[in-house]
């Protein structure tokens with residue numbers, strides 16, 4: 620018997636995503652973004668994001684179903700991001716997911732957003748090898764993880780950021796450089812015509828044995844801001860600044876990730892999250908993994924940034940591993956630590972949706 624079609628819903632930040640996955644196959648997905656509505660504020664405004672999700676969630680699910688040639692009644696399980704993220708935004712997705720799961724009488728799974736980023740890669744490259752090293756680099760998180768069975772095993776953190784995330788550094792420095800929001804893609808574009816050796820930006824925590832796999836990007840952000848201030852009254856060579864910043868971030872990320880693979884004898888590195896879309900992060904990871912004999916896996920660009928397919932992918936893995944569904948009263952956890960792919964705050968299993976159905 621084939622496994623059920625899993626509907627995944629993502630609404631933790633400014634993208635409303637829906638995806639449909641069965642047996643590791645992506646059947647359809649759709650995305651709406653409120654990014655343009657936040658641009659003039661230079662960052663995501665939580666209330667605007669939450670309202671946009673309310674408007675987008677139904678059409679996005681409809682579009683994903685249309686793309687897959689399926690009807691809502693074909694959905695056999697629902698997975699939704701329950702954290703981490705903006706609380707109002709998460710609430711909208713969870714309310715939608717509960718409604719559908721309850722109405723259809725199908726199980727509901729609360730999913731950790733970052734596990735979604737990891738699972739995104741399985742839609743393109745198949746199941747992850749056990750173990751694998753995962754470098755997760757997004758707007759809010761930067762971590763180096765040792766992952767075994769994503770659906771079953773605890774996720775081991777080898778290192779995390781001590782302050783800013785890599786994406787945050789891109790976004791904040793872009794603002795100082797006068798580039799548009801979101802900053803990561805803007806820096807990536809500006810860097811194309813710049814010299815990555817033009818500015819000797821620091822490589823934070825690369826010499827520290829205490830923090831071999833931790834990251835710190837706030838000093839780099841400050842260094843970039845000081846460099847920009849040093850040009851007051853003169854034209855800022857933005858392309859050189861962008862290329863040099865991008866080089867520093869890509870250097871630190873890939874150096875630590877490859878060193879972690881070598882030390883732990885892990886043969887596969889998976890780079891995921893919004894910053895995995897960065898052209899230099901991708902090319903330097905490729906170069907260094909090849910030299911070290913490590914297999915590199917990076918999801919296709921459209922699956923790197925937030926989307927619903929990645930949440931459906933986690934749901935599909937959970938369903939296939941026989942994981943217990945979430946209870947109907949499951950709530951959001953805006954600052955959920957990444958310990959397991961499924962987020963199941965303590966609740967009585969008797970109240971589970973599967974039981975209700």
Ligand code: KG4
Pocket residue numbers: 632756757758759760785786787789790801802803804807892893894895896897898923924925
């Ligand atoms: O994973 P994501 O879509 O959302 C979070 O969960 O945070 O990541 C968004 C982050 C933003 O900081 C954005 O600037 C960054 O990913 N990003 C990039 C690129 N595309 C997106 N950073 C560098 N280069 C890119 N091409």
Ligand code: ZN
Pocket residue numbers: 732736757758892893924925
């Ligand atoms: Zn994300």
